Amino acid sequence: xxxxxxxxxxxxTGYWKQLEKRQRRNLLLxxxxxxxxxxxLSWFALRPNYVVVFANQTPASLGELSSKLDExxxxxxxxxxxxxxxxxxxxxxxxxxxxDGLPQSATPGYSVFDQSGLGMTEKEFDxxxxxxTEGNIANAIQTIKGVQEAKxxxxxxxxxxxxxQAKQDAKASVLLSLAPGVALTTDQIGGIQQLVAHSVQxxxxxxxxxxxxxxxxxxxxxxxxxxGVGTDGKLSKQQQIQIQVEQEATKxxxxxxxxxxxxxxxxxxVHADVDFDQKTWTDKKLTxxxxxxxxGGVISNRExxxxxxxxxxxxxxxxxxxxxxxxxxxxxxxxxQSSSKKDNTTNYEWNTYVENGETSLYRxxxxxxxxxxxxxxxxxxxxxxxxxxxxxxIGRKNDGTANDVITVTGQAFVAPENPFASDSFYQQPWFLxxxxxxxxxxxxxxxxxxxxxxxxxxxVLEAPTTREVAVAMEESESQKMKKQLEKLANQKPEEFxxxxxxxxxxx
Numbered sequence: 001x002x003x004x005x006x007x008x009x010x011x012x013t014g015y016w017k018q019l020e021k022r023q024r025r026n027l028l029l030x031x032x033x034x035x036x037x038x039x040x041l042s043w044f045a046l047r048p049n050y051v052v053v054f055a056n057q058t059p060a061s062l063g064e065l066s067s068k069l070d071e072x073x074x075x076x077x078x079x080x081x082x083x084x085x086x087x088x089x090x091x092x093x094x095x096x097x098x099x100d101g102l103p104q105s106a107t108p109g110y111s112v113f114d115q116s117g118l119g120m121t122e123k124e125f126d127x128x129x130x131x132x133t134e135g136n137i138a139n140a141i142q143t144i145k146g147v148q149e150a151k152x153x154x155x156x157x158x159x160x161x162x163x164x165q166a167k168q169d170a171k172a173s174v175l176l177s178l179a180p181g182v183a184l185t186t187d188q189i190g191g192i193q194q195l196v197a198h199s200v201q202x203x204x205x206x207x208x209x210x211x212x213x214x215x216x217x218x219x220x221x222x223x224x225x226x227x228g229v230g231t232d233g234k235l236s237k238q239q240q241i242q243i244q245v246e247q248e249a250t251k252x253x254x255x256x257x258x259x260x261x262x263x264x265x266x267x268x269x270v271h272a273d274v275d276f277d278q279k280t281w282t283d284k285k286l287t288x289x290x291x292x293x294x295x296g297g298v299i300s301n302r303e304x305x306x307x308x309x310x311x312x313x314x315x316x317x318x319x320x321x322x323x324x325x326x327x328x329x330x331x332x333x334x335x336x337q338s339s340s341k342k343d344n345t346t347n348y349e350w351n352t353y354v355e356n357g358e359t360s361l362y363r364x365x366x367x368x369x370x371x372x373x374x375x376x377x378x379x380x381x382x383x384x385x386x387x388x389x390x391x392x393x394i395g396r397k398n399d400g401t402a403n404d405v406i407t408v409t410g411q412a413f414v415a416p417e418n419p420f421a422s423d424s425f426y427q428q429p430w431f432l433x434x435x436x437x438x439x440x441x442x443x444x445x446x447x448x449x450x451x452x453x454x455x456x457x458x459x460v461l462e463a464p465t466t467r468e469v470a471v472a473m474e475e476s477e478s479q480k481m482k483k484q485l486e487k488l489a490n491q492k493p494e495e496f497x498x499x500x501x502x503x504x505x506x507x
Contacts, residue, residue: 048086146182189225304343378410
């Protein structure tokens with residue numbers, strides 16, 4: 001084995017010595033490039049593939065997880081809010097960390113009662129119960145996609161000793177830390193409100209205030225969710241409703257007109273006058289219990305009748321005496337007297353109907369519509385047809401009363417410029433011709449330079465003389481004979497001995 005290795009080494013050494021200096025340099029470069037390529041491919045193929053095992057973690061939690069993984073001798077990489085381990089360790093890491101109670105939640109839930117003592121006072125119990133409630137709600141909110149961290153503060157409703165005291169409702173505030181680029185929708189914000197309200201007794205959803213890490217309010221003063229970016233950072237719910245109403249009307253009118261004038265040949269702009277004045281009302285009505293009757297039903301009737309009769313006599317006659325000018329009355333005459341009295345009381349019953357109502361959240365009063373057609377030769381007849389169609393589509397009559405809020409215009413649309421049709425200098429014929437000529441010259445120069453280098457590298461040998469050729473031929477024949485004899489001596493030693501004897505006898 002050593003003899004073969006030695007022969008191989010001698011052959012390689014002989015081959016290396018036969019090479020020229022330029023060839024040795026090229027061979028070294030190829031060897032170095034081969035080694036680097038194999039090393040890089042091996043590194044990419046054999047390096048561990050790290051996967052995320054825990055995400056949305058706080059810096060404190062990341063520190064605990066990394067320290068525990070170091071104790072377990074598991075390689076790990078810590079990101080901004082994630083921690084990763086090699087793929088082959090991911091299940092082992094999760095299992096062992098879970099056995100140690102990691103990662104711990106930033107806000108403890110009902111686990112605060114695990115270490116409660118026997119001598120806990122009522123006040124201490126209330127504080128711990130509120131802390132547990134807030135932590136449990138925060139942990140639930142953090143499970144929502146896009147929410148990295150949540151902090152909840154609850155103000156419980158005050159218990160009043162007397163009924164006359166004003167009652168204070170429960171309130172809550174939620175601080176959310178959202179992931180970069182995440183914006184919660186109105187449904188998600190409303191869901192968070194419902195989640196918090198149903199977790200605290202006596203808490204109404206409109207009493208839950210929600211803000212993000214930038215201090216931006218996500219609900220308004222009435223507890224309505226805010227979403228969408230506006231001038232003040234948020235669009236109100238009324239603005240969202242108006243935009244939705246206008247977009248729906250625009251889409252319906254444009255889709256219908258495109259069937260007439262063709263696709264992308266019409267532009268529609270709609271403005272809606274939306275009334276958000278919401279009112280509540282109560283209507284009390286009295287109706288007769290019997291259908292068709294104009295009076296109520298009689299439930300009681302009381303009649304009282306009285307009659308009296310009697311005799312009335314005259315008084316004593318007056319005497320005309322010295323009475324100091326006092327008036328004297330004649331004596332009354334005697335006769336019969338009668339009187340009667342009636343009293344009728346009737347009680348009626350009516351059906352009482354109380355109706356409580358509330359108007360809708362919004363009402364669309366009127367539309368203003370502008371239609372632009374891709375037709376510079378728009379006729380008046382066609383304009384009237386489109387005007388009548390738009391009038392009926394917005395709930396108006398087509399008798400001309402809505403023509404003041406509908407505008408139909410025909411103009412030629414300006415097509416956008418084609419970015420690929422610009423007259424750039426590199427698309428000019430002269431530039432293409434010059435580029436082709438430069439490529440031809442460059443190729444010809446490279447070919448001539450290559451041939452010149454090959455001719456320079458070929459060594460010039462002097463023509464050998466006749467004597468040297470004969471000597472060389474003679475040496476070559478003797479070498480061949482020598483090799484044949486060596487081969488014969490190794491393979492057939494008896495024949496080689498007989499051949500030597502023959503040569504000796506002949507001499």
